[in-house]
Amino acid sequence: MTTKPGLQARQREPGSPAAGRSSPADGPPADHAPDEVPDGSPIDQPPDEVLIKQSLLVAERFGPLFDRHASAVHRYLARRIGSDADDLLAETFLIAFRRRATYRKLHVDVRPWLFGIATNVLRRHARQEKRRYRALARVPADPSGEAYATDDALGRLEAQALRRDLAAALAALKRGDRDVLLLSAWAELSYNEIAAVLDIPVGTVRSRLNRARRVTRAALSVTITSEERA
Amino acid sequence: MNEITLLQQHGPDSAPATESVLNSARHRLLTEIAGAATEPRQRRAGLHRQHGIQRARVLAMTVIAASALFVVSVVVGGVNSAEQSPDRTPTAVTLVAFQMPVFPLALDPMPAGLKAPSFSLHDSRFLAVHQDTAGESDVYLSVYDRRPESLGSTRPVTVHGQPGELSENRPQNGSKYVSVSWEREPGQWVRVTGQGRFGTGAAVLALADTVVERPQEVPLQVHLAPAGWDVFAFKGDTILTLKDENSDATMSVQVVGEASSDLLGTVVGAQEVGRVEVNDRAAHLVRADEIWFLQVPLADGSAFNLQAPRFMTPDQVVAVGEQVTVGR
Numbered sequence: 001m002t003t004k005p006g007l008q009a010r011q012r013e014p015g016s017p018a019a020g021r022s023s024p025a026d027g028p029p030a031d032h033a034p035d036e037v038p039d040g041s042p043i044d045q046p047p048d049e050v051l052i053k054q055s056l057l058v059a060e061r062f063g064p065l066f067d068r069h070a071s072a073v074h075r076y077l078a079r080r081i082g083s084d085a086d087d088l089l090a091e092t093f094l095i096a097f098r099r100r101a102t103y104r105k106l107h108v109d110v111r112p113w114l115f116g117i118a119t120n121v122l123r124r125h126a127r128q129e130k131r132r133y134r135a136l137a138r139v140p141a142d143p144s145g146e147a148y149a150t151d152d153a154l155g156r157l158e159a160q161a162l163r164r165d166l167a168a169a170l171a172a173l174k175r176g177d178r179d180v181l182l183l184s185a186w187a188e189l190s191y192n193e194i195a196a197v198l199d200i201p202v203g204t205v206r207s208r209l210n211r212a213r214r215v216t217r218a219a220l221s222v223t224i225t226s227e228e229r230a
Numbered sequence: 231m232n233e234i235t236l237l238q239q240h241g242p243d244s245a246p247a248t249e250s251v252l253n254s255a256r257h258r259l260l261t262e263i264a265g266a267a268t269e270p271r272q273r274r275a276g277l278h279r280q281h282g283i284q285r286a287r288v289l290a291m292t293v294i295a296a297s298a299l300f301v302v303s304v305v306v307g308g309v310n311s312a313e314q315s316p317d318r319t320p321t322a323v324t325l326v327a328f329q330m331p332v333f334p335l336a337l338d339p340m341p342a343g344l345k346a347p348s349f350s351l352h353d354s355r356f357l358a359v360h361q362d363t364a365g366e367s368d369v370y371l372s373v374y375d376r377r378p379e380s381l382g383s384t385r386p387v388t389v390h391g392q393p394g395e396l397s398e399n400r401p402q403n404g405s406k407y408v409s410v411s412w413e414r415e416p417g418q419w420v421r422v423t424g425q426g427r428f429g430t431g432a433a434v435l436a437l438a439d440t441v442v443e444r445p446q447e448v449p450l451q452v453h454l455a456p457a458g459w460d461v462f463a464f465k466g467d468t469i470l471t472l473k474d475e476n477s478d479a480t481m482s483v484q485v486v487g488e489a490s491s492d493l494l495g496t497v498v499g500a501q502e503v504g505r506v507e508v509n510d511r512a513a514h515l516v517r518a519d520e521i522w523f524l525q526v527p528l529a530d531g532s533a534f535n536l537q538a539p540r541f542m543t544p545d546q547v548v549a550v551g552e553q554v555t556v557g558r
Contacts, residue, residue, distance in 0.1 A: 059266045066259055070252055078244035085244065090255035094262055101469075104487055123366065124405045136242050162240040170242070185237040216233040 048110035052103050062097050069111055073118050076186050080122055081129050088125070092118045108196040115187040116197025119179050126175050136167035162220070169219035173212055180205055181212035319477045321541050323456035325549060330451050330470075331461060333358055334373060335420065336444035337437060341428070344369060349448045351464040358446070367426025369437060374419040381409055387431075389438045390414070396431050410434045414441070449557030452483060454550050456542070481538045485556055489525055489533040497523045506544075508551045515544060522547045528556060 046054070048065060055062035073092055077085035095117050103113060122129060139160070170178055179198060183189045191209075195202040333349055333356055340360070347358035354376055360369040372378070382399035387410060394412030406429045411421035420441060424434040449467050462473035462480060471482040494500045499519030506515045508526045516523035517540075524536040524547050534554055538547045 059263045062263055063256075063260060066256055070255060071247055074247035074251070074255075075244075078247070079242055082244050086247070086251045086254070089247065089251070090258040093255065093259045097259060097262055097266070120365065133242065159240055162236060163242065166237060166241045181233075181237070185234045185241065213233045216237070220233070220236065 049103075052100050052110060055097075055100055059097075062100060065096075065110060065114075066093050069114050072111070072187075073114050076115060076182075077118055077122065079186055080132075080182060081125055082132050084125065084128065088118070088121050092121050095121065108193050112187070112189045112193040112197050115183060115189060119183060119197070123175065123179075130171050133167040133171035137164050137171060139164060165220050166216070169216040172219065173215055177208045177212040177215070180208040181216070184209060319479055319541075320456070320474060323459075323542055323546065325454050325546055326457045328452055328455035328459075328472075328553075330448055331356065331464070332445040332447055334418075334443060334445055335371060335414075335441055336446055337369070337371065337440045338442045338444065339440060341369070341437070343367070347371070347446070348467045349446075349464065350466055351448075351461065362426060367424070367428050369425075369428050370421075370423040371441065372421040372423070374421070375417060377413070377419050378411055378421055381407070387435060389435070390441075394438070396435070398431075405429065408434050410438045412438070447557070450483065450485060451555045451557070452550065452553060453555070454553035455481070479539050479541075481536070481542075481550070483534055483536050483554055485528075485532060485534050487532055489527050493523065493525060497521075504544075506548050508548055513548075513551065515547065517544075524548065524551045526551055526554070532556075 048068065051061050051065055055065075070089060070093070074085055074089045077088045077092070081088065092114065096114055099117070103110070107113075108116070170182075173181065180194055183194045183197070184191075189197070191202050191205045194200075194205045198205070331351060333347075335358075337360070343363050344360040345363055347360045350357045350359070354374050355378075356373045358371045360371065362368055380395060381397045384395045384397040387394045387396045389410060389412040392412045392414070394410055396408070396410045398406060398408050400406045405425050407423050407425050408429050408431055409421050409423040410431075411419060414420045420438075422434050422438045422441065424430070424437060428434065428437065448464060450464070450470050452470060452472070455472050456474065458476065459472045459474050459479075459481065462471040464470050468485040469482065470484075471480055473480045490496050493503050493514055493516045497516045497518050499521075500523070501517050501519065504515045504517070506513050506524070508524070511526060513524060513526040516525075520540055522536075522538045522540060522542060522544065524538070525533055526536070527533045534551075534556060536547065536551050536554065538550065542550075
């Protein structure tokens with residue numbers, strides 16, 4: 001479902017007395033939406049789920065969700081796929097806007113919902129993501145050759161080694177396991193939220209996360225051991 | 231330090247989004263939003279050009295008179311029509327039996343791993359979306375009343391003995407979609423589009439070979455509607471809008487996950503909420519400034535909302551509600 005299809009758009013401007021309430025001529029009802037949303041004060045900004053409901057009536061109400069979450073979603077995408085995150089960010093929010101009528105607060109908050117959409121967008125770029133991790137795993141350590149002079153430099157070398165090993169571990173993971181691991185690590189979603197946005201049982205989330213952590217731990221064992229020794 | 235913390239602190243990273251990147255993405259979103267706000271009006275009338283789709287409104291089979299105070303049904307050649315005000319907005323309507331469009335085709339056999347189709351209808355396109363249970367490979371079967379626009383690079387093929395066109399399209403940074411389209415019969419164009427495991431020329435040609443004529447009813451049905459009204463849009467099996475062919479008046483039905491407990495607070499201009507029975511089920515009818523809003527709970531905990539203009543009578547709104555069926 002892409003928009004508010006087929007519903008006559010006799011929409012009122014946001015902030016007008018009727019904004020946020022449903023009109024049969026306008027579209028689905030925006031249950032429990034406030035009568036009016038004053039502009040300018042963060043305190044008065046409605047919660048995400050209210051904006052979603054209002055956007056069913058007044059599409060423009062979806063806009064603030066971008067400003068609230070775009071940076072975090074971009075960071076998540078960029079860590080997984082690099083510079084192509086710039087395009088996938090827009091794609092994620094376009095999909096979210098088109099599917100806003102299917103959003104249900106009872107299942108998950110808007111933020112994890114957006115990360116779930118971003119994860120599904122990434123699935124179409126799984127090979128590209130894997131290539132990125134493999135490339136990062138091959139990045140040479142400190143090409144300047146000056147790193148051995150100080151403790152800080154030694155720390156940087158260890159960090160670079162860690163980053164390479166982590167990238168190699170991510171490249172080796174199954175896609176579903178990687179999704180769960182990175183939704184947990186980078187998007188900081190709970191088990192229940194991951195289960196909801198990936199549409200899998202919580203038990204599956206646990207088993208995938210355990211497996212992903214085990215594989216990652218094994219790949220890092222040498223690095224971690226040396227770090228602990230230091 | 232566990233793996234999660236290591237990933238957070240030392241995992242692959244990338245530059246944060248620049249203002250330029252955010253502005254570009256915001257612009258794309260706002261463009262889409264602006265389009266959504268105006269789309270219904272832009273595509274008005276498109277659905278009146280119906281193409282090989284089986285659609286029939288059975289006029290005058292079931293006539294339910296509006297309340298005597300307002301109704302002036304005008305009988306023209308045995309067909310009941312609505313009385314129109316000078317600006318073409320009706321002041322009363324007559325209800326007649328209504329038959330929803332039927333999707334005329336099907337895939338036989340249905341490829342393994344595909345869910346039952348969901349249907350959408352807008353402008354000249356009637357679409358059946360077959361989603362993959364794994365969420366990666368979809369098949370889109372579209373029926374048009376005119377030749378659809380070519381997508382990307384094309385090459386000629388033969389489908390069911392008819393000349394057709396195979397095309398590939400890859401939206402920016404998106405998956406590849408491969409389509410084959412052909413004129414199945416005069417005035418009926420068909421396009422099969424595949425993505426994922428169906429996104430190859432061989433796959434869509436094989437799918438096209440399985441297209442058979444097999445009418446499929448859409449799950450949301452309205453069997454009673456004002457005379458002279460037609461389907462304006464149908465989306466994703468859950469939203470249906472009917473529109474008066476001679477005015478901007480509309481009536482819509484939407485299936486929602488749960489009933490609202492605060493209709494007075496959520497329906498614009500709500501004046502009062504009354505309890506009514508719809509097919510022996512307790513329902514709520516809201517009288518608002520400009521519309522009627524009927525909410526009918528369904529057995530599975532979901533509900534449907536019927537939004538109708540105020541020139542219909544309460545009895546008519548309930549009568550239409552009693553003729554709404556929600557499948558699946």
